Amino acid sequence: MTSNLQLCNYTFPKGFAWGASTAAYQIEGGWDADGKGPNVWDTFTHQGGDRVFKNQTGDVACGSYTLWEEDLKCIKQLGLTHYRFSLSWSRLLPDGTTGFINQKGIDYYNKVIDDLLTNGIMPMVTLNHFDLPQALEDQGGWLSENIVGFFNKYAEFCFNTFGNRVKMWITINEPSIVAKYAYENGLHAPGIKESGTGAYQTAHNMIKAHAKAWHTYHLLFKEKQHGFVSLALNANWAEPLDPTSEADVKATERYLAFSLGWFAKPIFIDGDYPPLMKSSVAAKSKEQGYPSSRLPEFTKEEMQMIKGTADFFCLNYYTTRKIRHQEYAQARPSFQADEEVEEIKDPSWPISSIEWLAVVPWGIRKLLKHIKDTCNDPIIYITENGFAQSDPAPLEDAQRWEYFRQTLLEILKGIYIDKANVKGYFVWSLMDNFEWTEGYSKRFGLFHVDYNSSSLPRVPYTSASEYAKVVSSNRLPEPEKKLK
Numbered sequence: 001m002t003s004n005l006q007l008c009n010y011t012f013p014k015g016f017a018w019g020a021s022t023a024a025y026q027i028e029g030g031w032d033a034d035g036k037g038p039n040v041w042d043t044f045t046h047q048g049g050d051r052v053f054k055n056q057t058g059d060v061a062c063g064s065y066t067l068w069e070e071d072l073k074c075i076k077q078l079g080l081t082h083y084r085f086s087l088s089w090s091r092l093l094p095d096g097t098t099g100f101i102n103q104k105g106i107d108y109y110n111k112v113i114d115d116l117l118t119n120g121i122m123p124m125v126t127l128n129h130f131d132l133p134q135a136l137e138d139q140g141g142w143l144s145e146n147i148v149g150f151f152n153k154y155a156e157f158c159f160n161t162f163g164n165r166v167k168m169w170i171t172i173n174e175p176s177i178v179a180k181y182a183y184e185n186g187l188h189a190p191g192i193k194e195s196g197t198g199a200y201q202t203a204h205n206m207i208k209a210h211a212k213a214w215h216t217y218h219l220l221f222k223e224k225q226h227g228f229v230s231l232a233l234n235a236n237w238a239e240p241l242d243p244t245s246e247a248d249v250k251a252t253e254r255y256l257a258f259s260l261g262w263f264a265k266p267i268f269i270d271g272d273y274p275p276l277m278k279s280s281v282a283a284k285s286k287e288q289g290y291p292s293s294r295l296p297e298f299t300k301e302e303m304q305m306i307k308g309t310a311d312f313f314c315l316n317y318y319t320t321r322k323i324r325h326q327e328y329a330q331a332r333p334s335f336q337a338d339e340e341v342e343e344i345k346d347p348s349w350p351i352s353s354i355e356w357l358a359v360v361p362w363g364i365r366k367l368l369k370h371i372k373d374t375c376n377d378p379i380i381y382i383t384e385n386g387f388a389q390s391d392p393a394p395l396e397d398a399q400r401w402e403y404f405r406q407t408l409l410e411i412l413k414g415i416y417i418d419k420a421n422v423k424g425y426f427v428w429s430l431m432d433n434f435e436w437t438e439g440y441s442k443r444f445g446l447f448h449v450d451y452n453s454s455s456l457p458r459v460p461y462t463s464a465s466e467y468a469k470v471v472s473s474n475r476l477p478e479p480e481k482k483l484k
């Protein structure tokens, strides 16, 4: 095992993309500046109600709407080849439709894109990272099928406006998080609790919206612009708690079907949901007296339209779980009761100061292999990976860098030993930012942001200088300890 890596001298493949990622709501601030319309996170945070740490908001965040040049300095200091950021839909189209276009929003993103390109940095652009325009939420949001058309128009507008320079597009970030947190358990904006149906309906519309936008690109823009379109899927790796228990083994398969497979199978394989997901939800729905499954079905035409609509695979990886079969006796239907799993963190895994983020670097290698095997060996970009520190966070974060280093080593094994086609790696995040319900209490940045100072200064953590060394040499420093 070791020899393959030694052979390659811990070097990443030629042309490997080195990036960092951010998202509009988490960094921009300027929530109502220059004609921007409100989005669901503006509304959600302004309503208070202790759903976000200390009722914090993204009103100011890192101030990137006015401090873009400071972000650019950080990106250059790291020597990144790529930068992933998202467009704020309601900054460009204040009511979500092309009925009114906000030129100031276009100007802002034009500057970001042009500055990146001038500096030889490739933009990777996400069209929607959790921040749906409020005006569209008011018409049903992701729960309404109308969103498919709205999203397609927005995507077409973005391809048309920025596609002469942007070649890597991500339609939607982490649809499973939106489905489960925004429309099923209500923990994320817009806070809708439709247990047992909300997640499935949301995902159904998101998959169709993504697929339609992909076709729009390939029909109208690809020939001229030569870009690539995908979506970003988050996934935990998972293993049975008791590998000798058939129930746990099956539960683990179900867990993967209800997370990665939910989106990856229709989009990368055949236009339809995983059989395990279909049978579980159908059985539970029947028991509960529903006339049909709570999991919506795609028509034959829709399946045709959906399959094969990703030009590469974007993986957001943070953690791993042990899985135990678990039945939930609940009065009302729920995603959790359909899935019938209990997620367990092995006590030996360090926790990176955010409760769900157990540090399991080897999980990424297993996941890469799983994606290679189940999704037709796609080109893979790891579009997010990171570790949080709690606030206040020391600038010397040697322990955190060790987590990054171990993860990068596992990626090398994935590339050279398992032959996964990994073409790039993006750290979440370029700088500390608004971490959704955790507000500013968790810091994921390579750069520290001082929110108490009005100039919001960005200062590198040790991880930033270590990452810069990896980026410039395209290789990991040789580990001192012997590899297992």
Ligand code: GAL
Binding pocket: 023, 026, 173, 174, 177, 234, 316, 384, 428, 435, 436, 444
């Ligand atoms: C992802 C999300 C990011 C970031 C990260 C860390 O799910 O795409 O916006 O918040 O998690 O929690």
